[in-house]
Amino acid sequence: MHASENAPLAPDWLELPSDTAALDEGVWPVTARRNGSGELELGGVAASELLAAHGSPLYVIDEQDARGRATETLAAFTDAFGAIGAEVELHYASKALVTIDIARWMAESGIGLDVASGGELEVALAAGIDPAKIGMHGNNKSRAELERAVSAGVGCIIIDSLGEIELLADVAASLGRVQRVMVRINVGIHASTHDYLATSHEDQKFGLTREAALDAVASIRASASLELLGLHSHIGSSIYESEGFGAAAARLMMLRAQLLADGPVPEVNLGGGFGINYLPSDQAPDIRELARGIAAEVQRVCEETASSVPRFVFEPGRSIVGPAGVTLYTVGSTKTVTVPGESGGERDYIAVDGGMSDNIRPALYGADYCVRLANRVSDAAPRLVRVVGKHCESGDIVVNHDYLPGDVTVGDLLAVPATGAYGWSMASNYNYLERPAIAAVRDGVARVLVRRVTIEDLLAYDAAWNGKASS
Numbered sequence: 303m304h305a306s307e308n309a310p311l312a313p314d315w316l317e318l319p320s321d322t323a324a325l326d327e328g329v330w331p332v333t334a335r336r337n338g339s340g341e342l343e344l345g346g347v348a349a350s351e352l353l354a355a356h357g358s359p360l361y362v363i364d365e366q367d368a369r370g371r372a373t374e375t376l377a378a379f380t381d382a383f384g385a386i387g388a389e390v391e392l393h394y395a396s397k398a399l400v401t402i403d404i405a406r407w408m409a410e411s412g413i414g415l416d417v418a419s420g421g422e423l424e425v426a427l428a429a430g431i432d433p434a435k436i437g438m439h440g441n442n443k444s445r446a447e448l449e450r451a452v453s454a455g456v457g458c459i460i461i462d463s464l465g466e467i468e469l470l471a472d473v474a475a476s477l478g479r480v481q482r483v484m485v486r487i488n489v490g491i492h493a494s495t496h497d498y499l500a501t502s503h504e505d506q507k508f509g510l511t512r513e514a515a516l517d518a519v520a521s522i523r524a525s526a527s528l529e530l531l532g533l534h535s536h537i538g539s540s541i542y543e544s545e546g547f548g549a550a551a552a553r554l555m556m557l558r559a560q561l562l563a564d565g566p567v568p569e570v571n572l573g574g575g576f577g578i579n580y581l582p583s584d585q586a587p588d589i590r591e592l593a594r595g596i597a598a599e600v601q602r603v604c605e606e607t608a609s610s611v612p613r614f615v616f617e618p619g620r621s622i623v624g625p626a627g628v629t630l631y632t633v634g635s636t637k638t639v640t641v642p643g644e645s646g647g648e649r650d651y652i653a654v655d656g657g658m659s660d661n662i663r664p665a666l667y668g669a670d671y672c673v674r675l676a677n678r679v680s681d682a683a684p685r686l687v688r689v690v691g692k693h694c695e696s697g698d699i700v701v702n703h704d705y706l707p708g709d710v711t712v713g714d715l716l717a718v719p720a721t722g723a724y725g726w727s728m729a730s731n732y733n734y735l736e737r738p739a740i741a742a743v744r745d746g747v748a749r750v751l752v753r754r755v756t757i758e759d760l761l762a763y764d765a766a767w768n769g770k771a772s773s
């Protein structure tokens with residue numbers, strides 16, 4: 303049955319679930335299951351056990367799932383590009399979620415790292431990642447960040463503006479190094495995603511136009527302390543239609559063909575941005591099909607322009623860790639709201655102990671998630687719910703629209719899947735809420751990757767804090 307026939311406030315896309323306990327494949331991590339008593343288990347560890355040990359809310363990462371996606375993605379691109387005679391390297395986009403352990407999981411899967419700040423670079427170096435397999439991004443890198451990257455031996459720095467060329471050339475020269483660089487090109491693809499996630503339309507801050515790129519490449523080629531490695535494009539994030547990636551590849555390859563007249567362009571980096579299933583109704587692109595589609599476009603342009611096939615780099619973040627993550631919350635209050643009028647109806651507001659501080663994406667992008675009761679199953683009739691947090695904002699929404707069993711009550715545990723990417727990494731301490739820990743689960747064992755940031759930690763930043771609570 304369509305949801306709106308049952309609950310007038312439900313959006314058209316929301317299906318009334320036949321089973322409110324179902325853990326839909328492709329939305330939940332591979333090890334998610336209900337145990338004998340109906341409780342959600344992740345990596346063989348029960349939700350209640352995880353929260354009892356590590357506090358609520360909690361970010362849980364299914365290690366098997368994240369490692370498996372890293373390996374599958376590398377194989378998909380290696381096979382598709384191998385078939386057209388191209389080598390491929392993957393750089394996991396650490397902005398999605400990075401800790402020292404996660405960086406090591408990627409390295410163990412044969413994947414390098416894309417970092418977008420000096421801080422992310424420090425995590426990568428602390429993890430012992432081979433600097434040659436690190437790509438450094440940023441539209442406003444400081445001299446200090448560039449000095450650190452060059453002296454650490456970062457394999458490639460992706461230039462984002464004409465001014466950066468001079469700065470980086472000077473940094474590299476003063477360190478006595480020749481730094482390999484790419485130029486980020488704004489290929490002018492209008493990716494179908496939220497405006498704030500699209501990074502290749504004309505009116506935004508990233509990259510250089512194809513015209514400006516010609517000047518950039520000429521300056522790099524003229525510099526004794528820089529070496530042109532290639533061209534970069536990232537059209538945006540959370541993209542579900544594969545055509546945009548193929549079109550971006552074709553435009554970049556055309557530009558490369560033009561630049562080959564004056565020297566080598568050995569590498570092309572096509573970024574990340576592959577969409578994932580947040581909802582059972584989402585249709586994430588199949589990574590193998592996607593890789594084959596992009597490779598076909600590359601081959602077509604190489605043939606048309608009689609160019610050599612370059613080496614390729616891709617930078618997926620969300621599609622590797624997003625589906626591996628689940629956030630667990632505890633219900634603290636519930637209320638039923640009746641909206642008057644013709645288009646009105648009822649919905650239950652279920653408030654949990656986190657909110658926009660642990661997942662800003664619903665407030666920032668209008669992102670939709672789904673939710674399941676985690677500590678038990680229930681045969682109570684489904685009710686339309688909005689899961690909200692505990693912040694002082696009406697936009698503090700965790701799950702905008704879903705159904706939960708009608709008997710959900712204070713003390714129940716809720717699980718929101720597909721929160722592995724851009725949850726913890728974009729978290730804040732708004733309202734002085736503690737930042738939840740991240741626990742990795744695998745084979746029945748939970749291990750803390752990053753501990754909870756406590757109120758005491760936050761007070762410790764306050765210069766007037768004297769280490770004691772006043773009585």
Ligand SMILES: Cc1ncc(COP(=O)(O)O)c(C=O)c1O
Pocket residue numbers: 395397398416439536538539540573574575576617618619620621723
């Ligand atoms: C340059 C670049 N590469 C890769 C990514 C990763 O995107 P995603 O996590 O959607 O795969 C981003 C995300 O913003 C990016 O800006």
